[in-house]
Amino acid sequence: MNDIKTVVIVLFITLIIAGCGRSGEECNLPEEYLDIPVDLEIVRMEELYFEGLTREKLLEYQDQYPEFSAAMFDNMGFADQDQMAEELIKIHQDSGMQELYREVKVHFDDLRSIESSLEDAFRGVKYHYPEFTIPKVYTFVSGFGSDLIVNEDIIVIGLDYFLPEDHPFQPVDLPYYILKRYNEAHLVPTIITALSSRFNHTDVQDRTLLAEMIFYGKAYHFTKTILPCTPDEYIIGYETEEITGSYANEELIWAHFIENELLYETNPFEIRRYTGEAPFTDVISPDAPGRIGRWMGWNIVDDYRINNDLNLQELMQQSDAREIFRKSGYKPR
Incomplete structure (x- = not known):
């Protein structure tokens, strides 16, 4: 085991592979996505709450936007x-909050890029799930109290x-390893990954590491299918070198899981080591990115869908993680 760990450390430092797998390739959205009409309007609630807010206006907004008010307050x-x-009123008239709002207004004066990306994403979801209803989308400035709210009916983006x-x-x-994912490039992929939960059937009785790996793998596969032109880095939140290093060392990473009999581990502490937020997966290597179990789950799910000729709905409806693994025919690249 120590020998394998040493080799992984060396390879993560020295190996760079020429291709990035699913990342960095030329891409166009499928034409069938583009033909789907989407009626989306982003409501900028921060403008209502930070400019001349009075008791009368606040109560009017509560009545006019009940979903937003319920979600936020x-x-x-x-x-x-x-x-x-x-x-x-006191919160939104605070001088610090007002300054933060003005900075958000400067940097997000125009939301057309975000709106266009969301429209493309919703077209993709509707292609695979025609019954999907576009949620109402709002932006806000919460003073770093709420980053994203995503549910069936509403999305609230904390622009700050x-x-x-x-x-x-x-x-x-x-911490920085999480903070670096808070930018516009990660925004829409993060929303779609969160939205995927409503379609992601799971067996709640299965509390193994494999089940958690497959859950995240299905979520990332869903997002990649909906946003095929989005590089993997923005879906899973890795740096480019972390993606290339993981592919270069996939066989050794997988050997760690197998040799330590981790797939059916049920200890929450052990599971968190491989799927929880962390700057790196230290039990494998200080150069292995955190959440490496989620990345492995993504590879397994990709193979499962390809090798069994499934559509996205069929994949997301499969709740048996062991069946997915067994029928994936997964082997490290």
């Missing part, structure tokens, strides 16, 4: 409507989280 513990109005990496306003409670 129902869990804030207000005793009644009077307290809610008083506190929300997606300011440029070098901007002086940054959330203070996030």
Whole structure:
């Protein structure tokens, strides 16, 4: 085991492969996606709450946008409507919040790029799931209180989280390896990955590492199918060198899982080592990216769908992780 670990460390440092697998290739969206009509309007709620907010306007917005109000404010513990109005006005008139809002306005003055990317994504979802209803999409500035809310009916984008990496306003409670994924390039893939959960059938009784790997693998496969032109880096949140290093060392990474009999591990602490947020997967190598089990699950799911000639709905409906693994015929590249 120590010999394999040493080899992995060396190879992660020294090996670069010429191709990036699914990343970095020329791509056009499928024509069948582009023919699907999508009616999307992004409502900029920050403009309503930060410019001349009064009690009367606030109560009007509560009535006009009930889904947004429920998503953003129902869990804030207000005793009644009077307290809610008083506190929300105080929050949105705060000088620091006003400055943050002005910075968001500068950097996100035009949302056409995000809107276009979301429209393409929703076209892809509707192609595979014709009954899919486009959720209402709102933007807001929460003072780094809420980055994304994604559910069946509503999406709320906390634009303050997606300011440029070098901007002086940054959330203070996030480590860099997570913070680096908060940018516009990762935004739509993150939304679609979150949205995939409603289609991702799972066996809740299966609490193995394999089940968690397959769950994430299906989520990333879903996102890649919906956004085929999006590089893997923006789907899983790895750097380019982490993608190429993982492909270069896939056989050795897989050997670690097999030799340590990890696939059917049920200890939550052990599972977290391979699928939880971390700067690296230290039990394999300090150069192995974190969440490497999710990446392995993605490869298994890719092989399962290809080798069994399934459409996306059929893949997402399969809840048996062991069956997916068994029929994937997975072998490291």
